[in-house]
Amino acid sequence: MQGIFDRQFYTNHGPKVRELEERLASHLGVRHAICMTNGTTALMVAARALDLEGQVILPAFTFIATAQALIWAGLEPVFCDVDPVTHTISAEKASPLITQNTSAILGVHLWGRPCDIQGLESLAQNKGLRLFYDAAHAVGCSHKGRMIGNFGEVEVFSMHATKVLNAAEGGFATTNDDLIADKLRTIRNFHTTETFVETSLRINAKMSEAQAAMGLLSLDDLASNSLRNKDLYKAYGRCLAGLPGISLVSYDENEANNYQYLIVDVDPEQAALSRDELVLLLEKENVLARRYFTPGAHKAPPFCDDFPQYVDTLPVTDSLSSRLMQLPLGENTTEQDVETICGLIRTILNHGSEIRQRLHSMG
Amino acid sequence: MQGIFDRQFYTNHGPKVRELEERLASHLGVRHAICMTNGTTALMVAARALDLEGQVILPAFTFIATAQALIWAGLEPVFCDVDPVTHTISAEKASPLITQNTSAILGVHLWGRPCDIQGLESLAQNKGLRLFYDAAHAVGCSHKGRMIGNFGEVEVFSMHATKVLNAAEGGFATTNDDLIADKLRTIRNFHTTETFVETSLRINAKMSEAQAAMGLLSLDDLASNSLRNKDLYKAYGRCLAGLPGISLVSYDENEANNYQYLIVDVDPEQAALSRDELVLLLEKENVLARRYFTPGAHKAPPFCDDFPQYVDTLPVTDSLSSRLMQLPLGENTTEQDVETICGLIRTILNHGSEIRQRLHSMG
Numbered sequence: 099m100q101g102i103f104d105r106q107f108y109t110n111h112g113p114k115v116r117e118l119e120e121r122l123a124s125h126l127g128v129r130h131a132i133c134m135t136n137g138t139t140a141l142m143v144a145a146r147a148l149d150l151e152g153q154v155i156l157p158a159f160t161f162i163a164t165a166q167a168l169i170w171a172g173l174e175p176v177f178c179d180v181d182p183v184t185h186t187i188s189a190e191k192a193s194p195l196i197t198q199n200t201s202a203i204l205g206v207h208l209w210g211r212p213c214d215i216q217g218l219e220s221l222a223q224n225k226g227l228r229l230f231y232d233a234a235h236a237v238g239c240s241h242k243g244r245m246i247g248n249f250g251e252v253e254v255f256s257m258h259a260t261k262v263l264n265a266a267e268g269g270f271a272t273t274n275d276d277l278i279a280d281k282l283r284t285i286r287n288f289h290t291t292e293t294f295v296e297t298s299l300r301i302n303a304k305m306s307e308a309q310a311a312m313g314l315l316s317l318d319d320l321a322s323n324s325l326r327n328k329d330l331y332k333a334y335g336r337c338l339a340g341l342p343g344i345s346l347v348s349y350d351e352n353e354a355n356n357y358q359y360l361i362v363d364v365d366p367e368q369a370a371l372s373r374d375e376l377v378l379l380l381e382k383e384n385v386l387a388r389r390y391f392t393p394g395a396h397k398a399p400p401f402c403d404d405f406p407q408y409v410d411t412l413p414v415t416d417s418l419s420s421r422l423m424q425l426p427l428g429e430n431t432t433e434q435d436v437e438t439i440c441g442l443i444r445t446i447l448n449h450g451s452e453i454r455q456r457l458h459s460m461g
Numbered sequence: 462m463q464g465i466f467d468r469q470f471y472t473n474h475g476p477k478v479r480e481l482e483e484r485l486a487s488h489l490g491v492r493h494a495i496c497m498t499n500g501t502t503a504l505m506v507a508a509r510a511l512d513l514e515g516q517v518i519l520p521a522f523t524f525i526a527t528a529q530a531l532i533w534a535g536l537e538p539v540f541c542d543v544d545p546v547t548h549t550i551s552a553e554k555a556s557p558l559i560t561q562n563t564s565a566i567l568g569v570h571l572w573g574r575p576c577d578i579q580g581l582e583s584l585a586q587n588k589g590l591r592l593f594y595d596a597a598h599a600v601g602c603s604h605k606g607r608m609i610g611n612f613g614e615v616e617v618f619s620m621h622a623t624k625v626l627n628a629a630e631g632g633f634a635t636t637n638d639d640l641i642a643d644k645l646r647t648i649r650n651f652h653t654t655e656t657f658v659e660t661s662l663r664i665n666a667k668m669s670e671a672q673a674a675m676g677l678l679s680l681d682d683l684a685s686n687s688l689r690n691k692d693l694y695k696a697y698g699r700c701l702a703g704l705p706g707i708s709l710v711s712y713d714e715n716e717a718n719n720y721q722y723l724i725v726d727v728d729p730e731q732a733a734l735s736r737d738e739l740v741l742l743l744e745k746e747n748v749l750a751r752r753y754f755t756p757g758a759h760k761a762p763p764f765c766d767d768f769p770q771y772v773d774t775l776p777v778t779d780s781l782s783s784r785l786m787q788l789p790l791g792e793n794t795t796e797q798d799v800e801t802i803c804g805l806i807r808t809i810l811n812h813g814s815e816i817r818q819r820l821h822s823m824g
Binding site (some may be wrong): 136137138139142161162163166170171172191258259260265266288290296297298299300301302304305306307308309312345367399400403404 | 498499500501502503524525526529532533534541615621622629630651652653659660661662664665667668669670671672675761762767815
């Protein structure tokens with residue numbers, strides 16, 4: 099931070115942003131990493147860099163910013179259901195939604211688990227569509243041994259404060275295509291002095307030096323924090339083992355993963371309480387349990403009003419929205435916290451029918 | 462900065478952002494100041510908060526981001542010419558451009574000089590239009606004794622690194638309307654947990670704590686830096702006095718101003734060299750002279766291609782684009798620098814006809 103003040107170089111792609119971009123590109127084994135003010139803006143810039151028009155297919159089971167970014171970029175989101183096992187978009191689910199107005203597919207690597215990359219690549223190629231990814235969850239994750247950041251035409255990452263790699267606010271886009279990289283860099287800066295290639299609309303999406311400095315510190319810790327997350331994930335797995343209807347989202351042990359989201363599936367048929375009842379009780383015990391994502395993007399404003407055709411047609415998304423729960427993980431969570439939280443869950447579920455009766459009588 | 466790390470509260474409207482918002486509101490005497498990631502994004506959010514549709518009239522003689530923000534917000538920019546004396550949009554210039562599709566007027570307080578506030582207010586009221594301002598240049602400036610930030614329905618400020626009040630990257634919107642403030646705050650955060658009022662499309666426009674910390678430091682220095690700028694402005698005035706065809710943009714001494722832009726008018730009829738020739742020679746002497754704004758927003762891509770109807774119809778904007786020049790000012794400029802720069806200008810212009818001959822023979 100002191101260096102930033104000494105140099106009086108606060109933004110406009112100063113030395114810290116350039117260093118962060120080089121280190122990210124090297125870490126992910128990708129030609130270009132282009133830092134931006136945040137992940138949402140990076141998605142908006144990516145959509146413009148691909149010169150998209152009309153409709154873009156994306157999964158409804160994603161953070162709402164994925165869909166918001168498309169609207170800001172002048173596009174129509176087409177909400178796709180997801181696979182019940184992977185929770186992500188697949189070629190099988192996306193294919194029937196393609197129309198003459200479709201220009202692209204925006205895949206999402208939810209929980210850091212790659213979506214159906216091979217299937218979507220074939221589909222996009224066969225149908226002449228552009229393909230890009232929201233990789234907000236997936237920094238440091240791999241697919242068939244290759245780092246996320248190398249797939250599709252662009253991948254977009256978040257460096258929000260809640261992420262395992264963070265710059266307080268921040269994000270970046272990656273690509274192996276030099277022309278797309280030039281477009282991303284050009285659109286990022288509203289100022290015509292920084293023009294690498296002729297593009298249309300531009301914006302201010304610049305990352306400041308202070309953001310980059312925090313991002314660099316965080317990048318140093320990415321590997322160790324991911325390992326730490328993995329240990330906590332394993333601890334949750336041990337402590338919740340055998341509880342009827344309770345299971346963790348699983349990861350392929352042969353791939354790299356950041357384990358930054360601890361997602362529990364609460365099976366409404368098997369568990370003694372519903373996900374919503376369980377979250378309510380955990381919140382009362384001051385456990386930061388969250389319903390994630392509830393509702394799906396297609397059922398949140400403005401999408402539910404502007405695109406009502408999706409509201410009742412995405413059963414897997416609706417089901418996942420009603421049964422998944424996020425539990426605490428990360429730097430400030432210890433293995434003992436995990437044991438305490440899991441002990442609470444066990445106690446609550448063991449008294450499930452009694453608790454449910456009381457909840458209902460409280461009305 | 463240390464406090465930010467200690468608190469581990471990096472974004473999402475932490476204590477520093479709240480402190481900056483309170484201090485800005487108090488400084489400007491306005492009910493609400495709402496910090497955002499940068500001024501361009503703040504303009505986009507402001508346009509959405511006003512629920513605008515269709516066409517918005519704005520001056521063509523402005524930084525291009527003013528027009529870019531409207532496109533991102535799904536609106537059509539209608540480029541208006543400016544007044545030759547004030548360089549800003551006036552009711553007289555805007556009135557003929559109003560159509561059935563016009564939803565708003567976006568005024569710009571160029572060089573910190575308020576645009577035709579009274580005229581635009583009457584016009585907007587008579588025609589049922591919304592009225593908001595790009596006040597990126599005008600923090601700490603006043604109109605009829607009242608601080609800029611209190612006019613129209615929203616005013617939007619920039620805290621870019623190049624500004625007299627800066628947070629490296631940053632911006633904020635001000636309003637005296639509680640409902641609009643709630644809309645601005647809601648749209649700023651993509652997350653539904655922070656919903657103050659039902660709105661449509663949201664975005665991530667959050668300012669981080671690190672940005673706010675830098676903004677607070679800069680706010681402490683705003684008054685002294687403005688005074689310093691004023692001294693340099695006066696020095697430029699003294700040193701350039703009597704040079705044919707050279708004059709400074711003037712300010713109303715009865716109003717507050719930040720004097721952050723040192724703008725020189727080079728009259729092509731009176732000066733020995735054109736603005737472009739003068740800038741070229743000053744650049745060769747390592748003086749940061751800039752042609753400002755060249756071209757006008759209506760002649761820059763994508764607007765010149767998408768809205769060609771304005772290209773040849775805004776004579777005052779075109780004239781100003783060809784004759785105004787910005788000279789160095791601010792923290793790193795001393796009164797001696799001003800004397801040196803003005804000495805150079807005097808020497809160059811005194812040898813104007815000789816230099817012009819050489820420039821032409823060089824082709």
